[in-house]
Amino acid sequence: DVVMTQTPLSLSVTPGQPASISCKSSQSLLHSDGRTFMYWYLQKPGQPPQLLIYEVSNRFSGVPDRFSGSGSGTDFTLKISRVEAEDVGVYYCMQSIQNPHTFGGGTKVEIK
Amino acid sequence: QVQLQESGPGLVKPSETLSLTCSVSGASFISHGYYWSWIRQHPGKGLEWIGYIYYSGSTFYNPSLKSRVTLSVDTSKNQFSLKLSSVTAADTAVYYCVRYYDNDGYRYFDYWGQGALVTVSS
Numbered sequence: 001d002v003v004m005t006q007t008p009l010s011l012s013v014t015p016g017q018p019a020s021i022s023c024k025s026s027q028s029l030l031h032s033d034g035r036t037f038m039y040w041y042l043q044k045p046g047q048p049p050q051l052l053i054y055e056v057s058n059r060f061s062g063v064p065d066r067f068s069g070s071g072s073g074t075d076f077t078l079k080i081s082r083v084e085a086e087d088v089g090v091y092y093c094m095q096s097i098q099n100p101h102t103f104g105g106g107t108k109v110e111i112k
Numbered sequence: 113q114v115q116l117q118e119s120g121p122g123l124v125k126p127s128e129t130l131s132l133t134c135s136v137s138g139a140s141f142i143s144h145g146y147y148w149s150w151i152r153q154h155p156g157k158g159l160e161w162i163g164y165i166y167y168s169g170s171t172f173y174n175p176s177l178k179s180r181v182t183l184s185v186d187t188s189k190n191q192f193s194l195k196l197s198s199v200t201a202a203d204t205a206v207y208y209c210v211r212y213y214d215n216d217g218y219r220y221f222d223y224w225g226q227g228a229l230v231t232v233s234s
Contacts, residue, residue: 048210048227055218
């Protein structure tokens, strides 16, 4: 299975400040067709996960532009340019280049 | 608006079979490129993909659970179901039904149900 490793485990951020989460995969997520099957999800307290970013850097419908994804191969980053109170929760990276789809362990973001 | 809703017993005895059903509304269940999935989350833990099923009945399972999992669909009711046999306390989790889109080179889990907590205990 592809192992997804996230850092840090938790993050405390002042509103309006940036935040960054890293995710490393145990093998390349670059498909032979040129696409990279790397995703970011946010699970707000008491809710199911919601899709933020697909294929490294594409924001899903309705996702604010303060969220951005970058990276390639095995190293990826999610950035929040200015954290807002509604951004609290656990962020997960996920890969779907290979079955089984696997998720990172999660990064908990809280507001200072 | 696409909605998914899990239903089924919240308590299952060890060694018995866990059964959950997901009802889908707001989307065509038999649309090309949509797979209907189950993902679980152990209490306070991360996410584990269980498997998905296409409306035609084709299935893909997580190898770690494959021997105990059966997915099925009922297109007449816009529902799909999960059965997990020989459960133990380790199967206690919140079970989510999720739509998986895989078409035109794009693939992602986009719509999630609210989740159903299933506890395995005697």
